[in-house]
């Protein structure tokens with residue numbers, strides 16, 4: 001598993017003055033020693049549904065957590081009524097340090113960023129080959145978000161019955177991104193669904209995609225128990241249907257990993273992205289950035305990467321691909 005950046009979530013690194021003086025302490029002794037671990041399945045307006053052992057329970061955030069958010073994928077510590085019985089409400093008293101955070105800015109001009117999913121290892125970027133037409137810039141933006149967050153991307157191309165995948169795949173060949181090509185009819189056969197599941201085994205995969213690309217069709221084929229899982233969540237939240245405004249974690253059959261379904265996106269704001277983190281996904285180029293000016297955008301006249309490529313240390317097409325991705329941070333009509 002690749003991890004980029006020392007502190008994926010600054011929020012988790014707390015330094016507090018000690019009781020006697022101002023000597024910083026980096027650890028806080030857990031106050032709630034009777035708390036049990038839980039895994040956040042979904043969050044619906046402050047109502048948090050968690051998996052505790054094999055029970056689905058309903059909880060809210062303890063006041064002591066302050067403004068710290070709790071998101072799908074979080075590992076948490078919970079106290080209170082853990083029976084999961086109707087009308088019970090437990091309290092989340094701690095959010096464990098996150099191994100990754102997938103962020104999204106609503107809009108590039110809007111610096112407000114949301115953490116979409118915590119602790120995912122992989123980002124499945126779901127794109128239809130037709131109806132709706134693929135949007136390569138949206139794919140690029142999702143790739144940048146994945147690289148920035150330290151998630152490994154997986155391209156999932158759906159509706160292969162409507163158009164071939166070759167042209168689109170050619171665009172991503174140099175980036176070395178793994179891919180799967182699927183269609184609704186193929187997925188009816190469980191053996192085909194298994195081929196997709198192989199890419200998800202043992203990992204936590206967040207699925208993102210534009211509305212209408214067939215993400216629900218795909219996720220339902222991958223997680224046959226989805227309806228049951230959604231039903232469980234509904235039983236706990238008491239709502240008629242699962243809200244599509246929140247992400248939902250679903251277990252793959254046989255406990256081989258998690259699929260995190262996220263609401264359809266129209267755009268993927270990248271205000272928060274740091275080129276210094278994105279380049280970790282390009283180890284062949286990263287080695288050449290030593291001669292770059294401070295805070296180099298890697299797309300400016302003094303960037304050392306042009307010389308690095310000219311000297312034959314890396315492939316010029318790779319530099320082109322990196323710059324194409326970084327350029328998607330500039331907002332354009334239609335993003």
Ligand SMILES: Nc1nc2c(ncn2[C@@H]2O[C@H](COP(=O)(O)OP(=O)(O)OP(=O)(O)O)[C@@H](O)[C@H]2O)c(=O)[nH]1
Pocket residue numbers: 158159160161162182183184185209210211212213214215216217218263264
């Ligand atoms: N031809 C074709 N149609 C498909 C395929 N997969 C899904 N569809 C259709 O595309 C439409 C959208 O599919 P959904 O699975 O609801 O897509 P979604 O991405 O979840 O869309 P939202 O719910 O809007 O986020 C539906 O009418 C599906 O029947 C496919 O492989 N081929």
Ligand SMILES: [Zn+2]
Pocket residue numbers: 289292293296297298299302303304305
């Ligand atoms: Zn540079």
